Amino acid sequence: MNQPHPLVAMIHAVPAAHRIAHEAFTREFPQATVWNVLDDRLLDDARAAGGLTDALRRRMLRLIAHVMDSGAQALLLTCSSYGEVVDTARVLWDVPVLKSDESMFKAALLSPYRRIAVVASTPPAVPAAVAQLEALVPAVRPGRPLDIVTVLSQEAAEAADSEAAARHLADALRAAGGADVDAVLLAQYSLTPAGDALAALLGVPVWDGAGAAARELRGLLITEEHTTVAP
Structure with missing residues (x-):
């Protein structure tokens, strides 16, 4: 086509x-x-x-x-x-x-990342995203181990702007022991505006579903x- x-x-x-x-x-x-x-x-x-x-x-x-x-x-x-x-x-x-989000999950699984973070600002988004990601692993990434760090920052949902949301997400990721991840996946479209600022704070790629x-x-x-x- x-x-x-x-x-x-x-x-x-x-x-x-x-x-x-x-x-x-x-x-x-x-x-x-x-x-x-x-x-x-x-x-x-x-x-x-x-x-x-x-x-x-x-x-x-x-x-x-x-x-x-x-x-x-x-x-x-x-x-x-x-x-x-x-x-x-x-x-x-x-x-x-x-x-x-499946394009984001598939592309991340095809990449050489060994440790990734899934971040969200609303509680239901984390388990839903992880379930989708883990379901794709056998088909997309067979035999290659992957460590998934999950991060929830409800403060990011209430942030005044995207830069503040990024800071809350970065702080939550560091508190969860995820400062050494290879990439970050945004589990909600609403977090997309914070992606560039979050990448700058963490120094790693940040993926968005859209x-x-x-x-x-x-x-x-x-x-x-x-x-x-x-x-």
């Missing part, structure tokens, strides 16, 4: 993810024509139901069907809570469909270019 301006749809559950993902695609995959679809009740309804229900899964599949029937050549689902629906979508549609997804889709949809593995 090689078109000059491939149509990439993104389905969001929160407005902030729309902005962050759009900025990542502008930076990493400017050739793409980006189509943003927002359902800002997805997370609230999932929380109220105590998790994903069959009705919520069908609702997400209807959103995916809408963009696919309208010509989307790829899809990024930016809400990790609905990531399992991607597995169904891949059976139903023959175009690239990505979960929010940027990695944009690079992977660029490599898949623009055949004369190749996806890079550096963040």
